[in-house]
Amino acid sequence: GAGVSQTPSNKVTEKGKYVELRCDPISGHTALYWYRQSLGQGPEFLIYFQGTGAADDSGLPNDRFFAVRPEGSVSTLKIQRTERGDSAVYLCASSLGVADTQYFGPGTRLTVL
């Protein structure tokens, strides 16, 4: 079956602009996670949803970052007033339920010029 998909695969933007990154989880998966991976580093946890609600947003670096999952399926990560330091690969993962295996998507590579 289809895995986790993320769009766009690449996004180039200018400093100060607003961006939205989309994640389509595996069908039926109730938990959804966002991570950020900088070059040469391991993924860094940002936020996790159980259903429609954010169960843990402790990894969001500041209030420029926000994520939603209004219908408990697709999620959007929103970044306001982008900075060059936001450049990274943004990964999404989903799991069937809490404490189940997290399956990762291919990521969105964000470049802020």
Next chain:
Amino acid sequence: QQQVKQSPQSLIVQKGGIPIINCAYENTAFDYFPWYQQFPGKGPALLIAIRPDVSEKKEGRFTISFNKSAKQFSLHIMDSQPGDSATYFCAASGRGGADGLTFGKGTHLIIQP
């Protein structure tokens, strides 16, 4: 604070050898320890995972050894093949894996033919 320390950063092994990658954690609330494999341009994929009630787990050519008292765990790859060349990440999570994963910095493994 780096909560999961991974070593070595890079490793070169001859085909058929047994690469060993080590991780140490600090947070005693962690109770789920997965290993992920990542190829360039792809998202991480789960290889094998262990919970602290066992000291070893084998799945195919992959083995995790876990030492709860030392707060350390390691990945062994038996009969390594060139196709195993990838970046490997250890990770840890609390609440049985429900929390977001905390990743190590990764090990770039090369298996020479």
